[in-house]
Amino acid sequence: MKKIPLFLACLLMVQFSFAQYDSTKVYKKRVLESAEIDFMFSYYSQDGNNAAVSGGTGTEELTDAVPTIVIAVPLNEDDVFTIDAAVSAYTSASSSNVNPFDGTVAADPFQATSGASGADTWVNVNVGYSHSSDDRNKVWSAKASIASEYDYFSAGIGGTYTRLFNKKNTELTANANVFIDSWTTIYPSELRPFSDNRNSQGVTALYNKNIAGARYSPTFETFTNKGRNSYSVGLNFIQILSKRMQGALLVDLVYQQGLLSTPFQRVYFSDVDSSFIENFRLADDIERLPNSRFKTALGGRLNYYVNEHIVLKTYYRFYNDDWGVSSHTASIDVPIKIGGGFTLYPGFRYYNQSAATYFAPYAQHLSVSEFYTSDFDLSKYNATQYSFGLSYTDVFTKKHIWKFGLKSIDLKYSYYERNTGLQASLISFGVKFVLDKKVQDLLENSSD
Amino acid sequence: MKKAIILLGVIITCLSSCTVVKGYERVNLNDPDMELSSRKIDRFETNFQGYREAASGANGGKTGGGCGCN
Numbered sequence: 255m256k257k258i259p260l261f262l263a264c265l266l267m268v269q270f271s272f273a274q275y276d277s278t279k280v281y282k283k284r285v286l287e288s289a290e291i292d293f294m295f296s297y298y299s300q301d302g303n304n305a306a307v308s309g310g311t312g313t314e315e316l317t318d319a320v321p322t323i324v325i326a327v328p329l330n331e332d333d334v335f336t337i338d339a340a341v342s343a344y345t346s347a348s349s350s351n352v353n354p355f356d357g358t359v360a361a362d363p364f365q366a367t368s369g370a371s372g373a374d375t376w377v378n379v380n381v382g383y384s385h386s387s388d389d390r391n392k393v394w395s396a397k398a399s400i401a402s403e404y405d406y407f408s409a410g411i412g413g414t415y416t417r418l419f420n421k422k423n424t425e426l427t428a429n430a431n432v433f434i435d436s437w438t439t440i441y442p443s444e445l446r447p448f449s450d451n452r453n454s455q456g457v458t459a460l461y462n463k464n465i466a467g468a469r470y471s472p473t474f475e476t477f478t479n480k481g482r483n484s485y486s487v488g489l490n491f492i493q494i495l496s497k498r499m500q501g502a503l504l505v506d507l508v509y510q511q512g513l514l515s516t517p518f519q520r521v522y523f524s525d526v527d528s529s530f531i532e533n534f535r536l537a538d539d540i541e542r543l544p545n546s547r548f549k550t551a552l553g554g555r556l557n558y559y560v561n562e563h564i565v566l567k568t569y570y571r572f573y574n575d576d577w578g579v580s581s582h583t584a585s586i587d588v589p590i591k592i593g594g595g596f597t598l599y600p601g602f603r604y605y606n607q608s609a610a611t612y613f614a615p616y617a618q619h620l621s622v623s624e625f626y627t628s629d630f631d632l633s634k635y636n637a638t639q640y641s642f643g644l645s646y647t648d649v650f651t652k653k654h655i656w657k658f659g660l661k662s663i664d665l666k667y668s669y670y671e672r673n674t675g676l677q678a679s680l681i682s683f684g685v686k687f688v689l690d691k692k693v694q695d696l697l698e699n700s701s702d
Numbered sequence: 703m704k705k706a707i708i709l710l711g712v713i714i715t716c717l718s719s720c721t722v723v724k725g726y727e728r729v730n731l732n733d734p735d736m737e738l739s740s741r742k743i744d745r746f747e748t749n750f751q752g753y754r755e756a757a758s759g760a761n762g763g764k765t766g767g768g769c770g771c772n
Contacts, residue, residue, distance in 0.1 A: 296746035300754075320746065423722050486759070492738055494723045498730050502738040506759030553760030555738050559730040567735070573757035581757040589735040597735065607756050632756050643743065647734070664743040670750075680750060684743045 285386045286328040289689040291658065294322040294682065302630075302676035305348035305363065307442075309520040309537065310616035310628030312363025314676060315347035328694075332386045342376040349374070352518045353443035354534045355463070361534035376403040391418045408435040425492040433484040439477055439517040442537045448474040468527030470536050479545065482512035498560075504553040504571075515543040521626050522617040541627040543612055549575040553583075565589045573607075579632065581607035585639075599643030599666065606636035630674055637676075641668035651688050658687035 302314035322340040329335055347365075350357075350372025357367030366372055384395035393416040401408040412431035418424065441449065447456030448471070460470070488506040495501055520537035522528070529536045553571035560566060571583040585603035592598060610632040612625040619626040643666035651659025663685050670678040723731070730736065740748060752758045 292742055294743065294746075298746070298750055318750075322745075324742070421722050421724070488759070494728070494731060496721065497723055497727050500731055500736065500738060504760040508759060549757075549759060551757065551759030557736050557738060559733060559736055565733065565735040571757070571760045573759065575756070577756075579756040581755070583757065591735075605751075605755060605757075610756065631754055637755070639747075641747070664741070666743050668747055670754075676754070678750065678754070680746060682743050682746045686742075 282331040282388065284328055284331045285384075285390075286326060286334045287688075288691055288694040289328065290326045290661070291687045291689075292322075292324040292684055293687075294320075294324070294684040296320045296322075296680060296682040298678065298680045300670075300676060300678035302672070302674070303364070304615075304630040304633075304674060304676070305351065306516065306519040306541070306627070306629035306631070307348045307351050308354075308363035309522045309535070310630060312351060313347045313366065315366065316344060317346075318342055318344040332388070334384050336380075336382040336384075338378075338380040338382070340376075340378045342378070343373070344376070345373045347372065349518070351534075352440060355443060355531060360532040362532065363534060365533075374404045376401065378402075391422070392416065405438045405440050406435065407438075408433055410434070423494040425490075427488075427490040427492075429486075429488045429490070431484075431486045433482075435482040435484070435512075437477075437480045437482065437513055437517065439480055439513075441474075441476065441517055441540060442520050444470070444531070444536045445472060445474045445540065448472050449476045450474075463531050465529050465531055465536070467529040470529035472536075472538055474539065477513055477515070477517060479513050482510065482514060484508060484510045499556070499558045501557070502553075502555040504551070504555070506549075506551040506553075508549040508551075509546070510549075511546040514545060514547055515541045515627070516629070517541075519627065519629055521619055521628055523619050523621040524617055525621050528617075538621065539626075541629060542625050543627055544577070544625060547575055547577055549573070563591045577632070578609070578611035579607055581605065587641075595647050595649075597645045597647070599641070599645065601639075601641040601643070601668075603639040603641070604636070605639070607634065609634040630676070633674060635672050635674045637670060637672040639668055639670045641666060643667070654690075655687065657690045657693045659690060661686040661688045 296319070298316075298318040298320075300314060300316050303312065304310050305312040305314045320340055320342045322338070324336065324338045326334055326336045350366045351363060354361035354363070354367050359365060359367065361367070378399065378401040380397055380399040382395060382397035384393060386393045394413070396413045397411070399408075399410040410431060410433040412429065414427055414429040416425060416427040419426075444460060447460050486506060486508040488504065491503045493501055517540060519541040521539045521541055522535060523538045526538045551571055551573045553569065556568045558566045565588070567587040567589070569583070569585045571581075573579070573581040573583070583603070583605045585601065587599060587601035590598045590600070610627070612627050613632045614626065614628060615630075615633070616628055619628070643664065645662060645664045647662045648660055651661055653660040664683065666680075666682045668680045668682075670680070
């Protein structure tokens with residue numbers, strides 16, 4: 255509990271640093287009445303038989319646990335500061351096969367090894383600041399983020415500008431984001447000795463293993479460019495259509511350049527004789543993809559208030575990129591209020607995509623091609639997702655934990671299935687607390 | 703793609719000329735479930751879909767960087 259006063263002290267410091275004394279201050283409805291804290295947690299698991307790390311075959315088993323905290327603090331009537339931090343701890347059978355020979359069991363693409371490469375932690379922190387105009391018809395916001403994991407680092411900045419007009423019936427938002435990312439390139443273990451700077455000891459060590467099939471001597475070039483930059487601009491148009499219906503149109507344009515291949519994903523060629531250690535086929539090369547990609551997404555949302563118990567929420571998106579992928583996404587969610595502050599959230603989502611030009615399944619690429627991948631995330635497939643959620647909301651925040659009132663609790667389960675065989679489940683949990691108004695006022699008065 | 707953008711412009715123009723709903727008439731529209739943005743709890747879904755699917759965007763976007771390569 256000692257951490258809670260410490261947290262309040264932090265809130266106070268933030269508010270001191272932003273507060274400006276104004277003797278002519280007039281009452282305005284606050285953008286955010288009181289500080290809010292969201293604690294969330296998700297657990298994701300998947301399995302399938304088309305792992306990209308073993309060239310489109312092998313286990314895709316993966317689990318990922320993500321605790322997240324989001325804090326929103328009103329700095330005054332107009333400004334809100336947010337901090338959003340998440341830690342993702344994942345274990346992946348497929349990434350353990352970056353080096354399939356470091357475990358105690360025989361190397362096999364359908365078997366995870368006990369080596370060190372099968373687990374990692376991803377840390378992500380976003381900070382954001384938003385300012386609303388006095389008439390609440392203009393909103394500026396800016397955000398910055400960093401994300402880090404063992405072989406990848408990402409730094410991003412972004413901003414949005416929202417304008418409401420037509421008596422707040424119409425809303426237009428423009429946004430722009432830049433992510434500057436960098437790789438620490440990790441290659442499949444058997445290819446490392448054959449990289450540009452040939453390591454004769456490594457080759458000897460590899461040859462000391464019992465290699466079956468053809469003599470293994472791949473020509474392997476490492477990547478020189480290890481950066482990946484992403485630039486996106488977007489436009490959101492929201493319109494109230496009637497007393498019961500409102501909709502949105504969304505456009506996003508994304509340009510990526512740099513290392514867009516994943517360095518540890520293997521590719522096997524149909525015109526190269528295969529070599530094995532134990533049950534694991536040794537890589538002919540790694541995924542090689544163009545160093546730029548342009549993506550376009552057009553989406554629409556339409557929500558209809560049926561009655562005091564039921565709302566219909568629909569979504570559609572068309573996506574296209576210059577790697578040959580085009581896709582359609584459609585979803586429907588039907589929140590059903592069942593009384594006592596409880597709402598049910600059944601939902602269904604359908605997704606399909608065409609294959610990227612550079613995709614072919616296991617061992618079907620030709621070695622003379624310039625670009626190739628066997629990552630089934632870039633294959634042709636369709637996917638369905640069923641979800642069910644339960645939410646409890648207490649608008650009066652009657653239940654308390656110390657100085658915080660409980661605003662809502664959310665629980666959701668989703669099941670996702672591709673026609674390629676991949677299956678995934680996701681359980682998400684979230685609880686929102688609101689700082690007591692009295693404490694909030696005390697903090698405000700202190701900062702004035 | 704040009705046709706789609708022109709069509710989008712036409713739709714936006716038509717929609718913004720709809721009947722104006724006054725503030726006091728928005729009881730139903732102000733229901734939290736009528737929000738056009740995703741719920742906070744849905745961020746995890748959006749993240750894994752962004753990793754597993756080639757398509758992304760026009761849905762609120764990713765909340766942080768990462769290669770999504772596992």
